[in-house]
Amino acid sequence: MAQRPFIVGNWKMHGTRAMLSEARAIDRAAQRLMKVEVAIAPPFTLIHAVHREAEQIGVGAQDCHHAEGGAHTGDISAAMCADAGAKFVILGHSERRGDHGESDACVKQKADVALAAGLRVILCCGESLDVREKGKAVKFVTDQLRASLPHIEDAAEQLTIAYEPIWAIGTGKTATPQDVSDMHVAIRALLVELYGEEQGSEVRILYGGSVKAENARELMDADEVGGALVGGASLTADSFMGIAIAAAEVFEG
């Protein structure tokens, strides 16, 4: 595998300045693990502070508005995230789609605006338990992606997909390695169809959903998995870097 594994922590609505020591600990550990690309997406309020502290890890945002700017009280634009030090933004997370009614079209608009502002995009997709139990997971996720993916022109390295089955997020349940392989292979095929062989093969596809150091090896070993998007286990350096170490071992072969 040419690219380094990408291990991204999504801190969600957790973290005040007291958490900066954890970000520093993650950064120090990442300096000793250069084979892995490590990043965290703290809440907006900590982006600038984490950016100032970080020497090795990437810093990102968890969302941005779909407009470039304007009268949108309480919202944050992609350019503002970049100005605060974000290098990437997570978009289309199921908690955003659920809590804020974000449609595929809205996610696509956000992704286009974010890329234009110079941010890399981690675009999330994933099915509910009901959809999986009906045997429709692959069709649901590929349809969702078709409608949410941005134009990437010749910049596949700017885009990452995160497959996160909704029923596995924060529940302690994970998809089986076979289910992850099947989904990631289908997503890869879609990316190649939409962006062509060269660009489509370069886009990394992360798995997310209750990833921990204990299950990271088997999940990272599934076909077409390029890393992990991690929620709960990214809140401490110990648990988060345990996942990064497991990824390094898998990708080293």
Ligand code: PEP
């Ligand atoms: C997430 O919300 O992106 C996520 C994967 O959460 P968790 O690891 O806690 O399941």
